[in-house]
Amino acid sequence: MAGRRRWSTEEILDAAAEMLRTSDTESFSVRKLAAVLGTDSSSLYRHFRNKTELLRAVADRILLSAMDGYRPEGDWKQRILTMARQVREAFGQHPQLAAVWARYASGGTGSRLIVDETLQALRASGLPEEQIPLCYHRIAVLIAALVASEAGFATVPPEEHEQGMEQFRVAVLGADPERFPALAHFARDIRPLGGDREAAFEEILAVQLAHVEALAGTR
Template identity: 75%
Template sequence: MAGRRRWTSEEILDAAADLLRTSDAESFSVRKLAAALGTDSSSLYRHFRSKTELLRAVADRILVAAMDGYRPRGGDWRERITALALRLREAFEGQPQLAAVWGRHASGGNGSRLVMEEVLQALRESGLPDEEIPARYHRLAVLIASLIASEAAVRTLTSEEYEQGMELFRVAVFGADPERFPALAHFARDVPPLGADRPAAFEEILAAQLDHIEAAIE
């Protein structure tokens, strides 16, 4: 009787990525992945010690793909960081379920190293003293990962879930008692929902953080 096929780490990650396109990271399990591959969980644990380690590896492959062939397009340090952030956001658009995984866990893989190297190089070019760069890097990394995860969370909603959320937003805003919530009543017609115009918000928030760094340099 023929034994079960031995899956490579890359084949397991390919299958995990396919499975995550139709489910979220919370409902994803090694058992489900093993069933999709026609094997048992123990064979997968030989390659990855836990579900978290496997998810980190899948997320890191997105970073590797995003950085593949990437070269700074010239310009100053701000343009380098902005271009990189937009490239990462675009990379996670096709796999939004993994944006939260990347934001929650440091991948520690080669993709993560490539991203870190690019941001650190850009910050060194900015003129910041070396002793300030690690903290500035950390703030930027937290901000970019959070913004990408926030956008991705909206993309994982079904159209029905999105419409339900919009209706709840309208009820919360337009149904607010003006005596108890006077500011909300005043701005009700102008306050956009969280899902509105996220690309512009992403770039404006990132630019504000870069302004903060630039002010420190000056």
């Protein structure tokens, strides 16, 4: 009888990424992945010690894909904006993994490329060296939070999304002006959290970069 096929690390990650396109991380398991590959869990544990390590590795591949073709062009702000857009776009194609990245982070090559490029861009901004690590952390947290938040909306089933929109309309447009005077006043201009995410992403990140620029200007 022929022995079981030996799967490479890359093949395992490919299969895991494909599974996570249609299932959430909570229901994902090494056992289920092994079943898809026609092997047993022990063979996968030779590559990854546990589920968390596997998920981190899959998320890091998304970061690697985000950096594929990236070139550090423009000033320091443009470099960070371009990189952030590419990370957003990459996780937009794999929304289930955005929460994994935000929750577990990653120490792989993709993560290191992004950290290094952000630090290099911040050095080019003129910030004092001692302020660069903190500014990097603020930018990283902001990008991860925005990407994960947007991905959360992307994974909501259509019927649940419509229910949420109906609840939003009732809560906002039907607000009692005596109890919620400001809400009633701005009701027709308030947008749901899922609306115009791209513009929100750009503007919020731009505010943080403007803060960095102001810090650099006070040097």
